[in-house]
Every structure is written in C-alpha cells, then in structure tokens.
Amino acid sequence: MSQPFFDALLHVGRPNLGDHDLFIKKIEGVLENRWLTAGPLGAEFEQRIAEVAGTRFAVATCNATVGLQIAARACGLRPGDEIIVPAFTWVATAHAVDWIGLVPVFCDIDEETGNLDPAQVARLIGPRTKGILGVHVFGVPCDIEGLTRIADEHGIPLIFDAAHGIGSSYRGKPIGGFGSAEVFSFHATKFLNSFEGGAIVTDDEEVAERARAMRNFGIGPDREVGSGGTNGKLTEAAAAMGLVSLASVDHFLAVNQANFDAYVEGLADVPGIRVRPLPLHPEDRCNLQYVVIDIDGEVAGIDRETLAATLLAENVSSRPYFSPGCHQLTPYRERPEVHAPHPLPRAEALAQRVLALPTGTAVTPSDVASICTIIRRTTT
Ligand code: T4K
Structure with a gap:
C-alpha cells in the first residue's frame, strides 16, 4: 500500500x-x-x-x-x-x-x-x-x-x-x-x-x-x-x-480567507465541483469557518462517498455537513407532524452533494493546494 x-x-x-x-x-x-x-x-x-x-x-x-x-x-x-x-x-x-x-x-x-x-x-x-x-x-x-x-x-x-x-x-x-x-x-x-x-x-x-x-x-x-x-x-x-x-479573531478570519481563496483557486476549473460559500451579496460577509465542496457527481465523474474515501486514504478527513436532511433522520422521519405538507426537494438535493473539507488555523494554504491536487487527480 x-x-x-x-x-x-x-x-x-x-x-x-x-x-x-x-x-x-x-x-x-x-x-x-x-x-x-x-x-x-x-x-x-x-x-x-x-x-x-x-x-x-x-x-x-x-x-x-x-x-x-x-x-x-x-x-x-x-x-x-x-x-x-x-x-x-x-x-x-x-x-x-x-x-x-x-x-x-x-x-x-x-x-x-x-x-x-x-x-x-x-x-x-x-x-x-x-x-x-x-x-x-x-x-x-x-x-x-x-x-x-x-x-x-x-x-x-x-x-x-x-x-x-x-x-x-x-x-x-x-x-x-x-x-x-x-x-x-x-x-x-x-x-x-x-x-x-x-x-x-x-x-x-x-x-x-x-x-x-x-x-x-x-x-x-x-x-x-x-x-x-x-x-x-x-x-x-x-x-x-x-x-x-x-x-485572535482577526488572525482566524485572515487564515480562513487565505484557505478559502486557495480552495477556490485550486478547484477553479474542476468540472462538477463548486466551493461553498458561493459568492455573497456584495454587502454581506462570511467568517468562512466552513469550506464545503458541492459535488455534481455526474459531471465530476465521482460520487461524494468515493471522493471522501479517496481523501481519507491520503489522510484528509471530510464531513458530509449536513447530510441527510434533518427531516430524514431517525427521530423525525416517521413523525408526520414535523413534515411540511410540501416536499423538501432542494434540502434533499443539497444534502446529497456537500462535503466539508479541512480549514482553520491548523491548515495552511499549502495543505489546501495539496488537497485540491488530490481532488483534481480523483475527478479528472
Ligand atoms: N446549530 C448548528 C447549525 C450547529 O452546527 C451546531 C453545532 C449547533 C446548533 C449546536 O451548537 P453546540 O451546542 O455544539 O454549541 C460538530 C459539533 O459537535 C457541533 O458543535 C457542530 N454544530 C457540528 C457542525 O459539528 P461532529 O459530531 O461532527 O463533531 P466532532 O466532535 O466529531 O468533531 C469534528 C471534527 O473536529 C473531528 O474530525 C475532530 C475535530 N476535533 C473535534 C473536537 C471536539 C478536534 O480536532 N478537536 C476537538 O476538540 O459535530
């Protein structure tokens, strides 16, 4: 191995x-x-x-x-x-x-x-x-x-x-x-x-x-x-x-921004992968504590679970935040009173596509560049 x-x-x-x-x-x-x-x-x-x-x-x-x-x-x-x-x-x-x-x-x-x-x-x-x-x-x-x-x-x-x-x-x-x-x-x-x-x-x-x-x-x-x-x-x-x-909050923000920018750059032209948060309203700001890739499996040619397993084999953990949708979890899925009279197609679709990746002060932009290389290699 x-x-x-x-x-x-x-x-x-x-x-x-x-x-x-x-x-x-x-x-x-x-x-x-x-x-x-x-x-x-x-x-x-x-x-x-x-x-x-x-x-x-x-x-x-x-x-x-x-x-x-x-x-x-x-x-x-x-x-x-x-x-x-x-x-x-x-x-x-x-x-x-x-x-x-x-x-x-x-x-x-x-x-x-x-x-x-x-x-x-x-x-x-x-x-x-x-x-x-x-x-x-x-x-x-x-x-x-x-x-x-x-x-x-x-x-x-x-x-x-x-x-x-x-x-x-x-x-x-x-x-x-x-x-x-x-x-x-x-x-x-x-x-x-x-x-x-x-x-x-x-x-x-x-x-x-x-x-x-x-x-x-x-x-x-x-x-x-x-x-x-x-x-x-x-x-x-x-x-x-x-x-x-x-x-240290300003330092945390700066690191998150640098890591986020490195993910955006590293995955810019990878088909079927978008980096979340997506661009915001120009007057809004996000602390970028989560970097989440949004995977269109058909276009990327790989499903989320396989990508997560490939990353883990390289010692990169990831989390499918937030999947499945809350309404599909055991304590809620059998309770009709908590379910909307309408279906929840967009929550369900997004929940299937998301994968949170490492960021924060324990991760450097150079780590991020390597993670992007692994993703790039896996998807193309
Ligand atoms: N509302 C929203 C939208 C939330 O996301 C959350 C919490 C809450 C409300 C409730 O907030 P609190 O009551 O917790 O204040 C984690 C957290 O436990 C949870 O606080 C968080 N959201 C959620 C999104 O993530 P897990 O089960 O994924 O966490 P855990 O403990 O497995 O840790 C995740 C990763 O972090 C692991 O890979 C290891 C690493 N880690 C974790 C801890 C605790 C460390 O390296 N060091 C540590 O000390 O839920």
Whole structure:
C-alpha cells in the first residue's frame, strides 16, 4: 500500500487556538479567585460578545443547543407550539426545540445560500406556528429581510441559530443583532471557541432578562425563582478560552480567507465541483469557518462517498455537513407532524452533494493546494 500524502490526519473542525500563555494566565486567575462558573470572566466575555454582535445584551450559555432552548422559551414559545426550521442544518437546531416540547416543522431552502427560503416559510405558516428559527448555515447570512417581513406580518418571533455566524455580517451589520434573538456557538470546532459554549444575543431587554434567569434555574436578580429554567451557565474556564479566542479573531478570519481563496483557486476549473460559500451579496460577509465542496457527481465523474474515501486514504478527513436532511433522520422521519405538507426537494438535493473539507488555523494554504491536487487527480 502506498504512503498517504499527509503524514498525520488533517481534520475538519480542528480548533482555532489563541495565545497559550494568555490562557494559562487567565486560568491561574480563575483558581486564585475561586470563582469557577458564571463569574467575572463570564461577564467580561458577555460584554465582548455583545460588542462584536453589536447588540445591547449577551447572555453566555454552556453551549448553543441549550442557548437555543433558553432563547425559544425567553421569546415566549411553549410546549406544543410549532416552529419553522430549515431541513438543511445540523441536527442540534431541530433537537434543541424538539427536546423542550416544541414541534419543529421542516422547511425547504434556497439551494444557493443553503438557508431558509422565505417563500417556503410563508407557505408553511399556519394557526399553530408560533415562531421561525433561521440558521445562517456555514456562516452565510439568511435572507433576513424576507424572514423578518414574514415574522412581523404574523406577529411571531424570529430567532436565529447563529451557531456558525459570529464574525459574519448582513448588509454591513454584524450577525447577532437580527430577529428577537440570535444564538452563537463556541464549540471546539467553531470559528471562535470556548471549549464548549454559546451566547444568546439580543437588543430586547425583556428577552435578555428572561434568558439570564432561565440560564440559572429561573432565578432572577432578586434571588426569587420567577420562571422555569435550566442550568445553562458558562464556566469561567470556558469564558477564559472564549476571551483568548476573541483576542485572535482577526488572525482566524485572515487564515480562513487565505484557505478559502486557495480552495477556490485550486478547484477553479474542476468540472462538477463548486466551493461553498458561493459568492455573497456584495454587502454581506462570511467568517468562512466552513469550506464545503458541492459535488455534481455526474459531471465530476465521482460520487461524494468515493471522493471522501479517496481523501481519507491520503489522510484528509471530510464531513458530509449536513447530510441527510434533518427531516430524514431517525427521530423525525416517521413523525408526520414535523413534515411540511410540501416536499423538501432542494434540502434533499443539497444534502446529497456537500462535503466539508479541512480549514482553520491548523491548515495552511499549502495543505489546501495539496488537497485540491488530490481532488483534481480523483475527478479528472
Ligand atoms: N446549530 C448548528 C447549525 C450547529 O452546527 C451546531 C453545532 C449547533 C446548533 C449546536 O451548537 P453546540 O451546542 O455544539 O454549541 C460538530 C459539533 O459537535 C457541533 O458543535 C457542530 N454544530 C457540528 C457542525 O459539528 P461532529 O459530531 O461532527 O463533531 P466532532 O466532535 O466529531 O468533531 C469534528 C471534527 O473536529 C473531528 O474530525 C475532530 C475535530 N476535533 C473535534 C473536537 C471536539 C478536534 O480536532 N478537536 C476537538 O476538540 O459535530
């Protein structure tokens, strides 16, 4: 058997790491203070996240999944309410709301952006629809204007799963400040990580206050248990990591851009392969934390699974984010109430074509050039 091209496995989702010494210093401070969770670093992290998102409030959470649950409850959604979600997303979007008794109703997408198609959302609104949950998939902003119009028309909250969204912007304004609330993820594999973590960002003071209490068992500033709640607090170690990541965010963005450009250049003339994100609206920005190839198997002469296996043989890991569509996953496919009365052809088609490739600070443009050479060799 021949040697793989890379000596060690190149991962999708290798964490971006900030300054090592700064992190150790902050952890020493945490130990000295004996304040281990929801403490001063958490408060500082929240303030910095609100600045980046351009919002009045940020409520840090232990992860985005719990953050989405708290955001939905803080926006008034109750068990049994239907909430429209895209069929093309990570399963956490649907699980978060399903797990608290909401009914995720799967909606089709715009194949170019990969995000909720407002026209399809409008078709799905019914008497039980009490919210819309958009996802900025791969950091590409949703059609926020279109979704806001529908939510406003029907007087229902619009929440964004912005797990991929920090550092992206829509029409010049940072992702974070749209809808009733947006929720970031700071999972290890995300553009900006705090080991695990998340944040609910909003301009709505009442939503922020409710979310802050719900994150801490429903305990309000007066120590009264004023609402239901959960334990969604962020540890101080996670906040330390988050702050250290924030200090390097410009570097992470620059690396992502360089790697993305190298993929675009390296795969420019490969038939049947497009690099996502596709070109955006000129006033929008994407953090490029995911680079995903969109494979037209017939034109490329190779199917996604064979390409993934070929890459793996060369020590390049890849992930079919997000395949299959959420509505086709075991917990959802047999439940008629979560299925739109319309088919979901575009979500299903896109889910069959996508393959996420390594990027981030553990990957160099030269690695990317080699990955492109392997793909080129395999497809032509
Ligand atoms: N909404 C959306 C749209 C999301 O994409 C996500 C999460 C959420 C909501 C929920 O956010 P959180 O509750 O997680 O804050 C991963 C992540 O676990 C998940 O956070 C993420 N989306 C999803 C897209 O990807 P897996 O199962 O693919 O991850 P995993 O652990 O297999 O890691 C992927 C690769 O990263 C591996 O090749 C190894 C590498 N890796 C991973 C970790 C954890 C490392 O090199 N170091 C590490 O520490 O789901």
